[in-house]
Amino acid sequence: MTGFVPPPYPYDRLNEILAIAAEHDGGAVDLSIGTPCDAPPPAVMAALANPDAARGYPPSIGTFEFRLAAAQWISRRLGAAVDPRTEVAACVGTKEFVASLPQYLKLRDPSRDTVLYPAISYPTYEMGATLAGCRAVPYESLDEIVDTDAERALCIWANSPANPTGEVLDLQEAATWARLRGIPLISDECYAEFSWTDAGPTTVLRSGTDGVIALHSLSKRDNFAGARIGFYAGDPALVGYLREVRKHAGLMPPGPVQSAAIVALGDDDHVEVQRERYLARLMRLRQVLAAADYAVDLPRGAFYLWAPAPDGDAWAAARDLAERAGIVVSPGEFYGPRSTGWFRVAAVQPDDRIELAATRVGA
Structure with a gap:
């Protein structure tokens, strides 16, 4: 009898591409994984050295x-109100x-077995359903979700600004759809600070917390991915349940990391600097791709270029x-079978590395 066999991790499949790129003088310019390259603020790193926070077990x-x-931060930057006592909790990074x-x-409601998730998206939405023994059902629009799938849904994922496309969604429309059907909406808003529209950063929580959870990370906002810290906020019944069950799993961000995160969340200035960096890199990478004969539009959010591949390959x-x-870029199939004709370019290398790539194509 054969049990679950984990599929190859998507980025492990890039070894051949990495080897080709590495043959250049100066090596590969890796724009595949969205890992930050810039330094966290010094005050954040200083807070990370807090010995008092390291001695005991931190609250989960x-x-x-x-x-x-x-x-x-949600109030100041996203224009929504949540109660820190009952509607917010930490997580060990959002992945x-x-x-x-x-x-x-599924433990909370065994009568349901389906996870609805965007058809072109971060692969962990689908994998999370698979690891739970649930049905993973992709959707491109809310209108295409059939009633039989909605009736079985444990939750529906939304992601805005979206990875990999940079799409900015109408989160209030998604919240209304989910509330009418009694389905928890989980809104992944990890790129909220990197919105390039006039409307600026937003959150599903602007419509209230009933039936929704917003998920946020310090990985991208604060260049703090290695520290593994994030939080979820929303419906007090959902947050309260998840708080309690996650305690039993031992999921607790380290105390010093929580201390550093407090400093990071209170400082908006470094985020403005990071926004300028990412937008400049996106524009420069667009020029680099154009010089290599790949036309691509700037995204409405996040720090990825989502480019159509010639002949769909x-x-x-x-x-x-x-x-x-x-x-090195990420082929679109990493983000679902409906995106095989596209590739993603992450603006996550220092400017000098991007300029190195630019010289190779005469940009």
């Missing part, structure tokens, strides 16, 4: 000071939350860019 739900900082949520919701485009520019 987050210290009250951390939850208050998160609530104040573990995404991957583990379906199993906890993203792997061929990835090899071509590796050979000509030493650039």
Whole structure:
């Protein structure tokens, strides 16, 4: 009898492309994984050295000071109100939350077995459902979700600004759809600060907390991915349940990391600097791709370029860019079968590395 066999991790499949790109003088310019390259603020790093926070076990739900900082940030930057006492909790980075949520919701309501998620999206939405033994059902629009799937849904995921497309959604429309059907809406808003529209950063929580959870991370906002810290906020019944079940799993962000996160969430100035960096890199990478004969539009949010591949062959485009520019990109199939004709370019290399790639294609 054969049990679950984990599929290859998507980025492990890029070894061939990495090897081609590495043959260039100066090596590969890796624009595949969205890992930050810039330094966190010095004050954040200083807070990380807090010995008092390292001695004892930290609260799994987050210290009250951390939850208050998160609530104040939501109010100040996103224009919504949440109660730090009952509507906010910490997570150990948001990926573990995404991957583990379906199993906890299935325990809460065994009569449902389906996770609805965007058809072109971060692969962990689908994998989280798979790991929980649930049905993973993709959707391109809310209108295409059939009633039989909605009736079985444990939750529906939304992601705005979206990875990999940079799309900015109408989160209030999604919240209304989910509330009418009694389905928890989980809104992944990890790129909220990197919105390039006139409307600026927003959150599903502007419509209230009933039936929704917003998920946020300090990985991208604060260049703090290695510290693994994030938080979720929303419906007090859902947050309260998840707080309690996650305690039993031992999911607790380290105390010093929570101390540093409080400092990071209270400082908006460094985020403005980071926004300028990412927007400048996106524009420069668009020029680099154009010089290599790949036309792409700037996104409405996040820090990725989502580019159509000539003839719909993203792997061929990835090899071509590796050979000509030493650039490593992510073929679209990493983000679902409906995106095989596209590739993603992450603006996550320092400016000098991007300029190195630019010289290789005469940009």
